[in-house]
Amino acid sequence: MFDVLISEVGPRDGLQSVKRTMSTPDKQRWIDALVAAGIQEIEVGSFVSPKLLPQMADTAQIVRHALQYPGLTVMALVPNARGAQMAIDAGVHKVTLPVSASEAHSMANVRKTRQEMLEEIAKIAQLRDQQAPHIKIEAGISTAFGCTIQGEVTEDDVVWLAQAAIAAGADESGLSDTTGMANPAQVKRLFNKVRAVIGDKTGAAHMHNTRGLGLANCLAAYDAGVRTFDASLAGLGGCPYAPGASGNVVTEDLTFMFEAMGLSTGINLQALIEARKPLTEALPGEPLYGMTPEAGLPKGFIAATSLGGQR
Amino acid sequence: MFDVLISEVGPRDGLQSVKRTMSTPDKQRWIDALVAAGIQEIEVGSFVSPKLLPQMADTAQIVRHALQYPGLTVMALVPNARGAQMAIDAGVHKVTLPVSASEAHSMANVRKTRQEMLEEIAKIAQLRDQQAPHIKIEAGISTAFGCTIQGEVTEDDVVWLAQAAIAAGADESGLSDTTGMANPAQVKRLFNKVRAVIGDKTGAAHMHNTRGLGLANCLAAYDAGVRTFDASLAGLGGCPYAPGASGNVVTEDLTFMFEAMGLSTGINLQALIEARKPLTEALPGEPLYGMTPEAGLPKGFIAATSLGGQR
Numbered sequence: 043m044f045d046v047l048i049s050e051v052g053p054r055d056g057l058q059s060v061k062r063t064m065s066t067p068d069k070q071r072w073i074d075a076l077v078a079a080g081i082q083e084i085e086v087g088s089f090v091s092p093k094l095l096p097q098m099a100d101t102a103q104i105v106r107h108a109l110q111y112p113g114l115t116v117m118a119l120v121p122n123a124r125g126a127q128m129a130i131d132a133g134v135h136k137v138t139l140p141v142s143a144s145e146a147h148s149m150a151n152v153r154k155t156r157q158e159m160l161e162e163i164a165k166i167a168q169l170r171d172q173q174a175p176h177i178k179i180e181a182g183i184s185t186a187f188g189c190t191i192q193g194e195v196t197e198d199d200v201v202w203l204a205q206a207a208i209a210a211g212a213d214e215s216g217l218s219d220t221t222g223m224a225n226p227a228q229v230k231r232l233f234n235k236v237r238a239v240i241g242d243k244t245g246a247a248h249m250h251n252t253r254g255l256g257l258a259n260c261l262a263a264y265d266a267g268v269r270t271f272d273a274s275l276a277g278l279g280g281c282p283y284a285p286g287a288s289g290n291v292v293t294e295d296l297t298f299m300f301e302a303m304g305l306s307t308g309i310n311l312q313a314l315i316e317a318r319k320p321l322t323e324a325l326p327g328e329p330l331y332g333m334t335p336e337a338g339l340p341k342g343f344i345a346a347t348s349l350g351g352q353r
Numbered sequence: 354m355f356d357v358l359i360s361e362v363g364p365r366d367g368l369q370s371v372k373r374t375m376s377t378p379d380k381q382r383w384i385d386a387l388v389a390a391g392i393q394e395i396e397v398g399s400f401v402s403p404k405l406l407p408q409m410a411d412t413a414q415i416v417r418h419a420l421q422y423p424g425l426t427v428m429a430l431v432p433n434a435r436g437a438q439m440a441i442d443a444g445v446h447k448v449t450l451p452v453s454a455s456e457a458h459s460m461a462n463v464r465k466t467r468q469e470m471l472e473e474i475a476k477i478a479q480l481r482d483q484q485a486p487h488i489k490i491e492a493g494i495s496t497a498f499g500c501t502i503q504g505e506v507t508e509d510d511v512v513w514l515a516q517a518a519i520a521a522g523a524d525e526s527g528l529s530d531t532t533g534m535a536n537p538a539q540v541k542r543l544f545n546k547v548r549a550v551i552g553d554k555t556g557a558a559h560m561h562n563t564r565g566l567g568l569a570n571c572l573a574a575y576d577a578g579v580r581t582f583d584a585s586l587a588g589l590g591g592c593p594y595a596p597g598a599s600g601n602v603v604t605e606d607l608t609f610m611f612e613a614m615g616l617s618t619g620i621n622l623q624a625l626i627e628a629r630k631p632l633t634e635a636l637p638g639e640p641l642y643g644m645t646p647e648a649g650l651p652k653g654f655i656a657a658t659s660l661g662g663q664r
Contacts (some may be wrong), residue, residue: 065481193652225610227615254644255613256604258568260569261572262571299536302536302538303537337533340499340533342504
């Protein structure tokens with residue numbers, strides 16, 4: 043195990059925000075480069091209606107490609123039990139289900155109440171128990187830090203939902219700053235509250251960089267005991283609400299931050315930066331974010347991972 | 354007093370990195386807009402040779418313009434006692450002197466050893482004591498977190514220099530991440546070490562965003578007790594070593610972070626974002642950074658300052 047796990051969500055969260063559809067061989071090449079850089083977990087796609095998200099139509103194929111890499115955790119997003127069945131059939135190691143803490147966002151996003159989503163988790167857990175008990179189920183509590191539709195989301199609601207998801211059968215509940223509204227004080231406070239209730243079943247911090255606070259929020263989550271962080275190479279998937287503003291936390295900058303702090307990620311930063319190449323070749327002209335790739339690594343930089351970080 | 358003080362360095366640190374010279378009336382208009390937004394301290398220019406930095410040739414005029422605002426702390430950078438005399442003559446409230454923790458950088462930047470810079474502080478303190486005892490002297494310990502010329506800078510050297518600067522007559526010693534090499538763990542550790550020795554004479558955190566860690570480093574400095582933060586509107590002054598990478602921490606994003614955390618800055622965020630207008634009008638085409646201006650404030654956002662943050 044390394045000190046922190048950076049879970050790459052670009053092939054799912056990034057690509058679903060890009061209008062163009064990346065071809066299957068291009069996705070495979072990109073995943074190859076991510077794995078070569080030492081990425082240990084990738085959300086490779088989502089099992090949703092191809093009418094809704096044609097970019098994700100080849101997810102089963104991408105899962106099969108990714109499964110060739112021993113040690114790689116292959117994840118997919120599923121919005122419901124139907125998607126979960128497809129994910130199980132494809133052979134994923136882990137599914138993540140978005141569960142909105144905001145009732146208004148839940149209805150707008152998946153046309154289900156929060157209670158109905160909890161029932162969906164129970165159904166997915168049953169499928170998993172019957173067919174593939176090794177598969178992990180993550181509930182990603184979205185709009186955990188605020189909602190553009192509903193406005194404020196109470197912390198009590200988030201803690202309740204994170205706990206209810208575990209009770210329904212999820213293995214872990216993570217917190218997502220879906221709308222880029224989180225601040226470090228809130229992130230630390232809310233993760234502490236959730237951890238106080240569900241302990242080590244607390245999942246990933248999924249932070250956005252909408253207002254530039256992505257890394258600061260990840261740092262705050264780390265301080266609250268979080269060790270898994272979602273991020274997207276080149277910050278792929280600019281926020282639709284904020285032209286010019288990156289959506290996801292940039293994998294390169296997040297990795298640099300942790301490695302510079304002496305926390306091993308298992309990732310080779312130079313190879314990670316090179317993994318931008320297949321991305322730009324596949325999606326020429328797509329805006330890429332990230333300061334570390336522009337600036338390069340500091341003179342004499344020693345990454346924690348290069349010091350034999352595997353502990 | 355507000356919870357944190359954001360010291361705007363754009364008119365000095367930003368403009369000196371821009372090749373074009375902003376006209377005197379344009380600088381004045383920009384400073385007017387910054388003051389209107391609630392900025393309480395501005396580094397308005399530097400007293401250096403106009404041959405070296407023609408952008409700063411009108412600093413005495415800019416100081417006089419800024420002095421019309423009651424409550425505004427008018428700062429200028431001075432590289433030596435000669436510059437300090439000019440700053441005193443112009444009527445500044447505060448001077449800041451860059452003192453490199455890296456001997457190699459000190460020689461390259463000001464052609465003086467660290468010991469000679471300490472002697473310069475003593476001379477400046479004497480000028481101040483004789484002519485204008487109310488003026489504050491800040492030593493900005495540059496390359497405190499690493500140096501592109503020398504490589505590593507030991508923490509012992511930084512602590513020694515910060516303390517020696519106070520002993521020589523400086524009122525406070527701040528720490529500058531001149532080269533954008535700092536990480537949050539290092540920032541917290543080093544500020545804690547410095548505070549353990551010079552206590553409340555610990556000055557501002559001057560962080561760069563070269564590798565995207567600017568806000569995370571400011572958060573770490575806050576955790577270590579720092580309450581003054583340098584930042585530059587629109588991150589003006591892209592790092593010359595990193596095309597496309599912003600140099601200074603972006604004032605708008607930093608202000609948003611603190612205000613969202615419930616920490617008052619005295620700054621009106623909307624007015625701050627509007628202060629970009631005189632900047633773009635004066636320097637059309639100059640790349641501007643900052644995510645918060647792109648994304649806008651979150652729905653229902655309540656700034657700490659608007660809650661009557663003055664404590």
